[in-house]
Amino acid sequence: MNPINTLEALIDRPEIISGPERPEGLGRTGLLGYFAGTLGLFMFLRMQEAVPPGTLSFLTVLALVLAANFLFAGIMHLFMDLTGDGSRGGASRLFLAFGCTDFLLTLLVPLGFFSGIKAFNGFLGFCLCILLLIYARVRLVRRLYSVSANKALLSVGLPYAGLLALFFIGFFYGLVWLIWLLV
């Protein structure tokens, strides 16, 4: 089954994601989704001159995206497991399903063009894409674990909130440390 067929099946019959068997071709499609989405993101960032050029730069972004999603999928599954809904889904399936949602990041390429000709605000386009991505992920989590929309939203937002909290704790600690050094 080629990735387009897998995507077609996922869009038309989303319930297959929570079936007893992993949907055929999900692995390939998920990884292709990460690649295509990251390529779209990278091209968008290149158009905004926010990242350096070159294959190594792209591979760095891809590695970062893969690592972050791997970690996030793990955390989300752990959260579901701890709250009693973990038996229905799986971390690897969640990770691959997230890869399928990353296809939405390909929208960033035309948005980058529009932003380049000043027809559209690039940052706004980026935010819209991210919102769309989060929406798709929430829908997928709902399907995969059969939970309410609120819980799905909470589980998707949890890793981001955790990272943000860590960042602020580190920032606050650094600030206090700097004051201790200077005073």
Next chain:
Amino acid sequence: MEEQNNSEAIDPAVKPAPAPVPAPAPAARGTGLWLKIIAVLYAVSIVAAFVLISKADAIKKTRTKDMDISKLAALGQAKKHAVGVVEIYGAISQGNSSRAWERGSQQIAKKIRALAADKDVKAVLLDINTPGGSVGAVQEIYSAIKRAKLETKKPFIARFGEVSASGGYYVASACDLVIAQPGTITGSIGVIFSVTNLEGLMKKVGFRNEAIKSGKFKDIGSPMREMTADERKLLQGMIDDSYEQFVAAVAEGRKMTIEKTKTLADGRIFTGRQAVELGLVDKLGDLRDALDAAGEMGGIGKNPRVIRDSAPFEQLMSLMDSKLQFLGTKAMADALETAPSLEYRWYGR
């Protein structure tokens, strides 16, 4: 089965059986087609984006080539060359460790060597604000300057801040140009060896020190007893020898005779302006003047680029170290330090 069929056909009054549940509707046929169209559009937009980005990069490179290369090279060259600045602040002593962020004489000598060896550094400025320090530590910095000058032929400039007395002046005497503020305290050419005598205090508290020694001078400089005449004579000999070394260094550096130098070397201090009149300082000025002079002597003109000797990481580590030491007992131990040492130091501050 046959009967049932027959009865249904025969008796129309019987309620018909419910219709079978319809099979699920087949998946919408258009999704695959749309996905294929989106995939093609995506591929086209990726190629277009790639071409566009490559062209934009190429235009940027061409724009750089259009500029006058010789002007750019000259600009780059002028910006590249610099004056290296080494800060010598506080009492000069040999560090207690080889930590890179410690400001002992070894680290200062190392910085001087490193800056002098840097091909972009065309002159080295010593920013001095010190009352001097131990003889060995001062001479380590002095010899590092002499060696660097000999090996690299780069000019060395000394700039005095608030105080540059005794050992601070010893270090500066190795430089090609000495610049001071009019009110800088300098001079104090001489040597000092001070011993704290705690004998009376020890008697009061009932503390007695017993020294078993191999020779009569083995515990010379001990704070636990009065100094003997022989010891005083021996120490005076050492001080005289160190003094001669100091005088010789100043005479050589300032191109003076030993006799003239000795008339200024009775330990007295001078202001910067007095020092200019006496030939101990070349001219008056501030740090900006000193940097300009260094730039001109190094052949890179006024307002040169400055390379500081201290790396940010070392500064941070030094700051942390000093904080931790302050919280500990080192500050107290240093304050109670009674071990005597031979010093080129002015104790007026």
